[in-house]
Amino acid sequence: MNTRPDQLRAGAEAASAGLPALMLSAERLAAALVPGAHGQRRAGTGEDFWQYRPATAGDTARSIDWRRSARSDGQFVRDREAQVAQSASLWVSAAAGMDYAGAPSRPAKRDRADLLALALGMALLAGGERVALAGQLPRPGRMQAERIAEALVSRAALPGDEDAPPAEALRPGQRVVLFDDFLGDPQPVLDYLAHAAGLGIGGALMQVLDPDEEGFPWEGAVLFRSGSGALRHDTRDAAGLRDAYLARLAERRALLSRAALASGWHFGTHDTGQPPSQALLWLWSVLEG
Amino acid sequence: MLVLGPLGFVAPWILSALVALPVLWLILRAMPPSPRQVRFPGTRLLLGLRDAHPVARHTPWWLLLLRVLAIAALILGFAGPVWKPAPDQGGQGPLLIVMDAGWAAAPDWAQRQDRALRALDAAGAAGQPAALLVADGQAAGALPFQPAPELAAQLRAQRPAAWETRYPADPPAVLAEAPARFSTLWLSDGLEHDHRAAWLDALAARGPVSVVPPQGPRLSLQTGTGDRPALLLRTTGATAPNVLAIGLDPQGTPRELARLKPGAAEAQAGVASHPVPIDLPSELRNRVTRYEIEGQASAGAVVLADDSLRRRKVALVGDDRASEGQRLLSPLHYLRRALAPSTDLIEGGLGDVLQAAPDVIVIADQLSLPEEPALPEWVEKGGLLIRFAGPRMAASDRLSEEPLLPVRLRAGGRDIGGALSWGDPRGIAGFAPEGLFAGLAVPRDATVRAQLLAEPAPDLAERSIAQLTDGTPLVTRAALGQGQLVLFHTTANAEWSSLALSGLFVEMLDRLVRSARVSLAEPEKDQAEQPFWLPELVLDGFGRAAPPADPVPVAAADFAQGPAPGAPAGLYRGGERMAALNAGGAMALAEWPGARIESPTEAPGLDLRGWLLAFAAALFALDALGSAWLQRRTRRRRPDRGLA
Numbered sequence: 001m002n003t004r005p006d007q008l009r010a011g012a013e014a015a016s017a018g019l020p021a022l023m024l025s026a027e028r029l030a031a032a033l034v035p036g037a038h039g040q041r042r043a044g045t046g047e048d049f050w051q052y053r054p055a056t057a058g059d060t061a062r063s064i065d066w067r068r069s070a071r072s073d074g075q076f077v078r079d080r081e082a083q084v085a086q087s088a089s090l091w092v093s094a095a096a097g098m099d100y101a102g103a104p105s106r107p108a109k110r111d112r113a114d115l116l117a118l119a120l121g122m123a124l125l126a127g128g129e130r131v132a133l134a135g136q137l138p139r140p141g142r143m144q145a146e147r148i149a150e151a152l153v154s155r156a157a158l159p160g161d162e163d164a165p166p167a168e169a170l171r172p173g174q175r176v177v178l179f180d181d182f183l184g185d186p187q188p189v190l191d192y193l194a195h196a197a198g199l200g201i202g203g204a205l206m207q208v209l210d211p212d213e214e215g216f217p218w219e220g221a222v223l224f225r226s227g228s229g230a231l232r233h234d235t236r237d238a239a240g241l242r243d244a245y246l247a248r249l250a251e252r253r254a255l256l257s258r259a260a261l262a263s264g265w266h267f268g269t270h271d272t273g274q275p276p277s278q279a280l281l282w283l284w285s286v287l288e289g
Numbered sequence: 290m291l292v293l294g295p296l297g298f299v300a301p302w303i304l305s306a307l308v309a310l311p312v313l314w315l316i317l318r319a320m321p322p323s324p325r326q327v328r329f330p331g332t333r334l335l336l337g338l339r340d341a342h343p344v345a346r347h348t349p350w351w352l353l354l355l356r357v358l359a360i361a362a363l364i365l366g367f368a369g370p371v372w373k374p375a376p377d378q379g380g381q382g383p384l385l386i387v388m389d390a391g392w393a394a395a396p397d398w399a400q401r402q403d404r405a406l407r408a409l410d411a412a413g414a415a416g417q418p419a420a421l422l423v424a425d426g427q428a429a430g431a432l433p434f435q436p437a438p439e440l441a442a443q444l445r446a447q448r449p450a451a452w453e454t455r456y457p458a459d460p461p462a463v464l465a466e467a468p469a470r471f472s473t474l475w476l477s478d479g480l481e482h483d484h485r486a487a488w489l490d491a492l493a494a495r496g497p498v499s500v501v502p503p504q505g506p507r508l509s510l511q512t513g514t515g516d517r518p519a520l521l522l523r524t525t526g527a528t529a530p531n532v533l534a535i536g537l538d539p540q541g542t543p544r545e546l547a548r549l550k551p552g553a554a555e556a557q558a559g560v561a562s563h564p565v566p567i568d569l570p571s572e573l574r575n576r577v578t579r580y581e582i583e584g585q586a587s588a589g590a591v592v593l594a595d596d597s598l599r600r601r602k603v604a605l606v607g608d609d610r611a612s613e614g615q616r617l618l619s620p621l622h623y624l625r626r627a628l629a630p631s632t633d634l635i636e637g638g639l640g641d642v643l644q645a646a647p648d649v650i651v652i653a654d655q656l657s658l659p660e661e662p663a664l665p666e667w668v669e670k671g672g673l674l675i676r677f678a679g680p681r682m683a684a685s686d687r688l689s690e691e692p693l694l695p696v697r698l699r700a701g702g703r704d705i706g707g708a709l710s711w712g713d714p715r716g717i718a719g720f721a722p723e724g725l726f727a728g729l730a731v732p733r734d735a736t737v738r739a740q741l742l743a744e745p746a747p748d749l750a751e752r753s754i755a756q757l758t759d760g761t762p763l764v765t766r767a768a769l770g771q772g773q774l775v776l777f778h779t780t781a782n783a784e785w786s787s788l789a790l791s792g793l794f795v796e797m798l799d800r801l802v803r804s805a806r807v808s809l810a811e812p813e814k815d816q817a818e819q820p821f822w823l824p825e826l827v828l829d830g831f832g833r834a835a836p837p838a839d840p841v842p843v844a845a846a847d848f849a850q851g852p853a854p855g856a857p858a859g860l861y862r863g864g865e866r867m868a869a870l871n872a873g874g875a876m877a878l879a880e881w882p883g884a885r886i887e888s889p890t891e892a893p894g895l896d897l898r899g900w901l902l903a904f905a906a907a908l909f910a911l912d913a914l915g916s917a918w919l920q921r922r923t924r925r926r927r928p929d930r931g932l933a
C-alpha cells in the first residue's frame with residue numbers, strides 16, 4: 001500500500017468536507033445512530049435521572065432518596081434511565097481483487113473503500129460515536145480516527161481472493177458496515193448476515209466495483225485471471241461473454257440484496273468512477289434510519 | 290547457374306523451397322495470435338461460461354503477407370541471385386589464365402585474384418583443365434594444364450612482384466604441352482611489357498582471348514631529373530594524387546613528414562607525367578626515407594630515398610690562413626656555418642677534394658686556379674662549382690682571362706659604399722619569380738659595398754640569377770658541359786657585403802647546393818670497385834618494406850638494369866654507399882588488337898544476396914513491430930494499484 005496514513009486522512013477529510021449535511025446533522029446522529037449511550041426509555045443503570053418511584057420490598061436502604069422522601073411520608077427511590085453502549089464497526093475487505101483499478105486515472109477499489117470507511121468513521125466520531133474497525137475496541141474521540149486510518153493503511157493485502165468479515169467479532173448493540181466487492185464466494189457473507197441478524201445487529205453492505213467490472217469492456221481473445229491468479233478463464237470472444245457476465249453480476253447483487261433485506265441490513269453499490277460523496281450520503285442515510 | 294532474363298541464380302535448387310510458401314501461408318493463418326492476459330477480480334463470475342460464438346481469430350492479412358514475403362526473400366537470397374551475371378568465359382575448352390604480376394598489378398590484386406578464381410570455378414564446374422601463367426618472370430619451362438580446382442590454391446598464394454611484369458621470352462616453348470585449342474583469360478595491368486605482342490599473337494592463334502583491363506589508373510613514381518630535386522609521377526588517369534614524404538620524426542617514429550603536390554602534367558600517349566618538386570628544408574628532406582603516392586599500394590608508387598636524394602657532398606676550397614687566424618674574417622667560416630647543417634663538408638686542397646668526388650665545390654676568392662685539369666673535367670661531368678669574389682680577384686690584372694667563371698669580369702671591381710665613394714651600399718633586388726632563388730625573402734639590411742663587375746655581354750642578363758638594386762649582377766650562373774659554374778660577385782665574408790651575415794646567404798647556398806646533381810659518373814666507377822650490392826630492405830609488390838628474408842648479393846651489372854627477379858626493388862648497400870632500386874618507371878599503355886576486352890561493369894554482375902537478406906531482416910523487424918502494435922491496439926491498460 002503506497003498511501004501514507006496522513007494522505008488517507010487528508011483524503012477522507014476532503015471527502016467528508018464535501019458533506020455539509022453530514023456535519024450539520026451531528027445532533028440527529030446522536031439521537032438516531034451514533035450516541036455513545038443510548039437511553040432505553042426505561043429504568044436501569046445509567047447516568048441520567050429517569051423517575052422517582054415508591055420504594056418496594058427489596059430496595060435497600062441505601063437506594064432510598066432521602067431528600068425526596070423527606071418531602072412526603074413514603075420512601076422514594078430515585079431511578080436512572082437505563083443506558084446501553086452502542087458502537088459502529090467498519091470492515092474493509094483486503095482480498096487481492098480489491099487492489100484492482102481498471103485505469104490509472106481511477107483509484108483501486110480498496111483505496112476507495114478505505115476512503116469511504118474512514119470518512120464514515122470520522123463523521124460518526126464527530127458525532128460522539130464509538131467507532132472501530134471490526135475486531136478492535138470501539139472508542140470515541142478524534143484520536144480514534146487517526147488509529148483507524150493507521151490500521152487501514154498498514155493492513156497488508158491478502159494473497160487470496162477471499163476475505164470474510166469476522167463473525168466472532170460481532171457484539172450486540174453494534175452497527176456494522178462492510179466494504180467489499182462481493183465478487184468472491186458469497187456464502188461467508190450470507191452466514192455473517194444470518195449471524196448478525198441473530199444478534200439483532202443491523203448494518204449495511206457496500207459493494208465497491210470498478211467501472212470495468214460493471215461494464216465488461218473486453219473483446220477478442222482474452223485470458224482472465226483473478227486478483228490472486230488462482231482462477232482463470234480463457235475465452236476467444238470476450239465480447240460474447242458480456243451479457244452472461246452482466247447477468248451473473250446482477251444475480252449476485254440480487255442475492256446479496258435479498259439476504260440483507262431479510263436480516264434488516266442495507267445493500268448499496270458504489271462505482272469507483274463516481275465521486276465518493278454519493279456513497280457516503282447513502283451510507284449515512286441508511287445508518288441514520 | 291540458372292539465368293532468368295537479367296537475373297541469374299548460383300544455387301537454383303534452393304528456389305524449390307518456394308513451393309512451401311502456400312503451405313506456410315495456411316499454417317500461419319491457422320495460428321491465432323496469443324490471447325491477452327487480463328487481471329480481473331470478477332473472474333469467478335466468468336467461470337463455466339462458454340463462448341457463444343467462438344470467433345476464429347486470424348492473423349491480419351498484411352502481417353501474414355509480411356511474413357511470407359520475408360520468407361520468400363530469404364529463399365531467394367540463399368539461392369544466390371546475381372543481377373546481370375557475367376557471361377561464362379570461354380565456356381568450352383581448356384582455359385589459360387595469364388596474370389600480369391608486376392608492381393602495376395598490385396593495387397587491385399584482390400579483384401584480379403577474385404576474377405581469376407571465378408574463371409577457375411567456372412572451368413572446374415565445366416570439368417575443363419586449366420593453366421596459370423603468372424607473368425612475374427619467375428616461371429620456367431612448359432606450362433602444365435591441370436584440373437582447374439588444383440590451381441585455386443596456387444592462385445591464392447600468388448603475390449605481385451616488386452618489378453615490372455615480365456612475360457617469358459618464348460611463347461611456343463611455354464605452350465609446348467598445351468592443348469591445340471584453348472581460351473585465354475588475360476588479367477592485364479594495362480601496360481606494355483616486353484614480349485606482350487608476341488604472346489598475344491601466340492594465344493590468339495590457339496583460341497579466343499579475353500582481356501580484363503585493370504580497374505582505375507596505374508601510377509608510378511620515379512626520381513626526377515633536373516637541377517632541383519624532384520620526383521616524376523606518371524599516371525594513366527586524369528588526376529594525380531599527392532606524394533607523401535615519409536620518414537622518421539624527431540622522436541624516431543616513422544610518419545608522414547610532408548605532402549608534395551604534383552605539378553602541371555605533360556601528357557604523352559595517354560600517360561601524363563607530373564613533376565613533383567621536393568620543396569622541403571634540407572633537414573626535413575634528409576630525414577625522408579621514402580616517397581610514396583598517396584593511396585597506391587604498389588611497389589611502383591614508392592621511391593626509396595638513397596644518397597642521390599639525400600645530402601650533397603660539398604668541398605670547400607680556400608685559404609684559411611688568409612686572415613691570420615681571425616675566424617670571423619675567414620670566408621670559409623661563413624660557408625662552413627651555412628652548409629654544415631644540410632651537407633657533408635670536405636675541406637682541403639683542390640686536388641685532394643676532387644679525389645673524394647664531391648657534388649659541389651665552393652672556392653672562395655681564389656685566382657688562377659692551379660692548373661688542375663681534373664677540375665674542368667669534373668664540372669663538365671655534372672659538378673657544381675661555386676666561386677666567391679674577393680680582394681685577390683679584384684687586385685688581379687688578368688681577371689678577364691680567368692677560366693671557369695660564368696661571365697667575363699672587368700678588372701678592378703667597384704667600391705660603392707666606401708669612404709672614398711659617393712654612393713651608398715646597394716641592397717639586393719628581389720628575385721625573379723621563376724629563377725633559382727624564387728620566393729626567397731630579401732632582408733633590407735643585406736647590403737653590398739663592393740663587387741666585381743661583369744663585362745657587358747648579350748647573355749649577361751640571362752646568366753644573372755641575382756642582382757643588386759641598380760641592376761648589376763650579384764650572382765651569375767652558366768652551364769659548362771653537364772655541370773654549372775656559379776659566381777658570387779662579392780665575398781663570402783663580411784668584408785664586401787653584409788650578405789654573408791644574413792639568413793638569405795644560407796638559403797641561397799642551400800638552393801644552389803640542392804640544384805647540384807649527383808654525379809652521374811659514380812655508378813660506373815663503382816662497378817669496378819663494388820661488384821656486388823647487398824639488399825638491406827626490399828619492397829614487396831604492394832610497396833611494403835621489409836628486411837630481406839634471404840639477402841642475396843646482386844651483381845652491379847644486374848643492379849644497373851633495374852629491379853628484376855632476384856633483385857627486387859629496395860635499398861641496397863655497397864660498401865659505404867646506399868643505393869635504392871626503385872620499381873616505378875616509364876609506362877606505356879598496352880593495345881589489344883583482336884582480343885575481347887572485358888568491360889569492368891559487366892564483369893562481376895551485381896550480387897543481390899546481401900540485399901535480399903537485409904530486406905528479409907527488415908521485413909522481420911517490421912513484422913515484430915506490427916505484432917507489437919497489434920497487441921497494444923487491443924490491450925487495455927494493466928490494472929494499476931494506488932491512488933496517487
